[in-house]
Amino acid sequence: xxxxxxxxxxxxxxxxxxxxxxxxxxxxxxxxxxxxxxxxxxxxxxxxxxxxxxxxxxxxxxxxxxxxxxxxxxxxxxxxxxxxxxxxxxxxxxxxxxxxxxxxxxxxxxxxxxxxxxxxxxxxxxxxxxxxxxxxxxxxxxxxxxxxxxxxxxxxxxxxxxxxxxxxxxxxxxxxxxxxxxxxxxxxxxxxxxxxxxxxxxxxxxxxxxxxxxxxxxxxxxxxxxxxxxxxxxxxxxxxxxxxxxxxxxxxxxxxxxxxxxxxxxxxxxxxxxxxxxxxxxxxxxxxxx
Amino acid sequence: xxxxxxxxxxxxxxxxxxxxxxxxxxxxxxxxxxxxxxxxxxxxxxxxxxxxxxxxxxxxxxxxxxxxxxxxxxxxxxxxxxxxxxxxxxxxxxxxxxxxxxxxxxxxxxxxxxxxxxxxxxxxxxxxxxxxxxxxxxxxxxxxxxxxxxxxxxxxxxxxxxxxxxxxxxxxxxxxxxxxxxxxxxxxxxxxxxxxxxxxxxxxxxxxxxxxxxxxxxxxxxxxxxxxxxxxxxxxxxxxxxxxxxxxxxxxxxxxxxxxxxxxxxxxxxxxxxxxxxxxxxxxxxxxxxxxxxxxxxxxxxxxxxxxxxxxxxxxxxxxxxxxxxxxxxxxxxxxxxxxxxxxxxxxxxxxxxxxxxxxxxxxxxxxxxxxxxxxxxxxxxxxxxxxxxxxxxxxxxxxxxxxxxxxxxxxxxxxxxxxxxxxxxxxxxxxxxxxxxxxxxxxxxxxxxxxxxxxxxxxxxxxxxxxxxxxxxxxxxxxxxxxxxxxx
Numbered sequence: 001x002x003x004x005x006x007x008x009x010x011x012x013x014x015x016x017x018x019x020x021x022x023x024x025x026x027x028x029x030x031x032x033x034x035x036x037x038x039x040x041x042x043x044x045x046x047x048x049x050x051x052x053x054x055x056x057x058x059x060x061x062x063x064x065x066x067x068x069x070x071x072x073x074x075x076x077x078x079x080x081x082x083x084x085x086x087x088x089x090x091x092x093x094x095x096x097x098x099x100x101x102x103x104x105x106x107x108x109x110x111x112x113x114x115x116x117x118x119x120x121x122x123x124x125x126x127x128x129x130x131x132x133x134x135x136x137x138x139x140x141x142x143x144x145x146x147x148x149x150x151x152x153x154x155x156x157x158x159x160x161x162x163x164x165x166x167x168x169x170x171x172x173x174x175x176x177x178x179x180x181x182x183x184x185x186x187x188x189x190x191x192x193x194x195x196x197x198x199x200x201x202x203x204x205x206x207x208x209x210x211x212x213x214x215x216x217x218x219x220x221x222x223x224x225x226x227x228x229x230x231x232x233x234x235x236x237x238x239x240x241x242x243x244x245x246x247x248x249x250x251x252x253x254x255x256x257x258x259x260x261x262x263x264x265x266x267x268x269x270x271x272x273x274x275x276x277x278x279x280x281x282x283x284x285x286x287x288x289x290x
Numbered sequence: 291x292x293x294x295x296x297x298x299x300x301x302x303x304x305x306x307x308x309x310x311x312x313x314x315x316x317x318x319x320x321x322x323x324x325x326x327x328x329x330x331x332x333x334x335x336x337x338x339x340x341x342x343x344x345x346x347x348x349x350x351x352x353x354x355x356x357x358x359x360x361x362x363x364x365x366x367x368x369x370x371x372x373x374x375x376x377x378x379x380x381x382x383x384x385x386x387x388x389x390x391x392x393x394x395x396x397x398x399x400x401x402x403x404x405x406x407x408x409x410x411x412x413x414x415x416x417x418x419x420x421x422x423x424x425x426x427x428x429x430x431x432x433x434x435x436x437x438x439x440x441x442x443x444x445x446x447x448x449x450x451x452x453x454x455x456x457x458x459x460x461x462x463x464x465x466x467x468x469x470x471x472x473x474x475x476x477x478x479x480x481x482x483x484x485x486x487x488x489x490x491x492x493x494x495x496x497x498x499x500x501x502x503x504x505x506x507x508x509x510x511x512x513x514x515x516x517x518x519x520x521x522x523x524x525x526x527x528x529x530x531x532x533x534x535x536x537x538x539x540x541x542x543x544x545x546x547x548x549x550x551x552x553x554x555x556x557x558x559x560x561x562x563x564x565x566x567x568x569x570x571x572x573x574x575x576x577x578x579x580x581x582x583x584x585x586x587x588x589x590x591x592x593x594x595x596x597x598x599x600x601x602x603x604x605x606x607x608x609x610x611x612x613x614x615x616x617x618x619x620x621x622x623x624x625x626x627x628x629x630x631x632x633x634x635x636x637x638x639x640x641x642x643x644x645x646x647x648x649x650x651x652x653x654x655x656x657x658x659x660x661x662x663x664x665x666x667x668x669x670x671x672x673x674x675x676x677x678x679x680x681x682x683x684x685x686x687x688x689x690x691x692x693x694x695x696x697x698x699x700x701x702x703x704x705x706x707x708x709x710x711x712x713x714x715x716x717x718x719x720x721x722x723x724x725x726x727x728x729x730x731x732x733x734x735x736x737x738x739x740x741x742x743x744x745x746x747x748x749x750x751x752x753x754x755x756x757x758x759x760x761x762x763x764x765x766x767x768x769x770x771x772x773x774x775x776x777x778x779x
Binding site for chain 1: 311674718
C-alpha cells in the first residue's frame, strides 16, 4: 500500500490517495461476483488467443489451434448458399431463356443474379446502371446493334462481338478514308448526308445528290439503302437519334475515315450458363429489350 | 507513512479485501396490504406471461391464429387485430415512448412502483423466495440452516431441501424460457414438438438461455441485479421530485427510537420519544436487506413490505400505523412545523406526462386506424436517370414495390398521373398492351416491379416533372399513390 493510507471520516473506508478538487476517492472493495466475472473474462481472452488466430507476428500471425480462418468460413458459407439455391438455379439452367420472364419468381431470381453478375463483369464498360459510354452501348435504350430480343442478347453475351470466338458476331465499319476508298471531300459530303438521315442539320451548300450517290455506292451494302442498318452485320441504324460514337459532324467524319470496330468479349468461357441466362434476362429487363 | 493515521485504522485499511463478499439477505415473510397487492400483481403478471401465447385469434385460412405472435421467418408481428410489417416498426418506437412516459408518470405519483411491484426481476425473485420459504422455512430457520451448512453440518434433510428447492427453481426457470419461445411460433404445435423432441434446435437453445438467466437472476443474483446492474434506480433518482410519494420512514414520528419499556418510562418523565421501538422488522422483511430508516436510497425497490411489517408492530403496541408509509419529505417538514399534510397528485409534471401519453397514444391510434392495407413505394433509377430512345422518346425506369397487407390475393392496376400520354410498361407483364397494366399480388405479400414510363417525342417536358403512381385495387377500388419525378436527359 502507498503512504497515502487514510480513513474517510464519514464512511470509515480507506481512501485511495487520489484527490480531485477536494473530493477523495474511497477505496471501496468490488463485489466478489464482479471480480470473479472480471477474472473469468481474462481467462476467456487467453483461451481465445490460443483457440483463434490472434497475435500478429513478424511475417504472419498465430493461427490458433482450431485453424479457423475467416476466408475458409466465407467459402463454406458460399458453398452452403449455392446448395440452398441449387434447386432454383437448376431450373434457371434448364428453362429456355425466353420463358424466364413469364414466371415472376424466376424473373426476380434471374434479375437479382443478373444484376450482381452485371456489376462484377459488365459494369467496367457499360457502367453500373448499363448507361454505357461513347463506344460502349447504352443497354437501357432500344437501339441494338445485334438485336435486342432476349435470345439475341444472350447470344451476344455468350460469344461476344469481334471477340475471336468462332460464333462471335462479325462485321466491321471500314476505314474509307484511311484505306483511300473515299477522298476527304467525299467523306464530308457523305457525312452530311448521313446526318440528314436522322434529321440533323447539314453544312450549308453541301451536295445532297452527291452524298446520296456516295452512300448508295459505299454504305448501303451494310447500312441498307434507307440507312436503317442491319443487325446481322451489326450495322447501326443511321436514321435514329442514338449514336454510339456521337452524332456531330467531326465524329461522323472520323468514323467514316478510320472505321469502327468495338469489341464485346465472349463470356462463354468465363461465366456459367445459368449466369449468362440471368444476365440476358437482367439486360433485357433494363428496358431496351424488344 | 502518514503520521496522522492511527495504527489501528491503518491496519484495517491495509487489510481491506480486494473484493466485498455479498451479504446474504434472508427476507422474512410478512402479511398485510402491500404483500397482498404484490401477490395479486404477481399472479396477473405471470398469468399474462405464461398464458398469452395460448390465446387464439381467428385471422382466416392460411394466417396464424395466435393472438400475439412474432413471426420472424415471415417478418410479421401479430397482436390481436393488429398485423405489423417490418416497415411499421415505428409503432414499437411509439410503444417504447409510451412505456417510458408511463414509468415517468408512475414515478412522479408513487416512486418506484415499477421496481417494487411489476419489474420481472422483482416478480420472479419474489416467486423464488416463496418457494425457498416453503421448503426451507422462514428467515430464522433459513439463517440457522445456512450457518449449520457452513459449519459442515450436512444432513440428509438438508440435502433433500436444497435439491427440492433447486429443482422447483429450475422447473420455474424452464417454464419461463419455454413460454418465451411460444411467442415466436404456434404455441400448441410448438408445445407438442417440444415434448416429442421435434422442435427446432433454436427453440431448445433459447429455452436453455432463458432457463439459465431466470435461474441465476432470480435464484442467486436477486437484489444485486437492482443494485449493481439496473440503470433505472440511477435514472429514477434524477426524475423524482419532492412531491412524489415514496416508501418513507417518518422520522418526525419515529425518533427517538427506543424500546417499548424505556419509551414508557421516558414518556412518564415528559420526554419526547418516537414510535419506533427499534424492532428491526422493517429490515428483516426487506428483500434488498436495507434499513429504510436511513432515508431514501438506491437499493430500495419500494415494494412496501416494510410498511406491512411496521404496521403489524404498531398494531401490537397500540400506536397508529404507517410509521413507515408512502410519504414525502414535504409532509415530514410540514408536520414538524405543525402544518397540515398536503398531497398533490395533480401538478404540472403529472399533467405534462398525462398529456404526452394521451398525445402519443392518440397519434399512434390515428396512424393505426388510417394506415393503408395497400401500399406502394417507388424508387427512380439513378443510373441512368433518363434514356433517349431511337425515335427521340424519353423513358424513365422505376422500381415499384407493391405491398398487399390483406389476407387475400389482389389484382391491381398500375397507372400514372401527372403527365398526359405517358406509356406504362411493366417488365414481364402480359397486360402491357392496355393503358393500365394489371398485376396480381399474393395475399400478405410484397411485389417488386420494374416499371418503364415513356414520353413520346412530341410531348414537351420540363427537366423534371412530377408524376404520381396510382395503384388501384380492381376489386375494392382502394387506391395507393406515390409521388416521383419524370426526368428528361
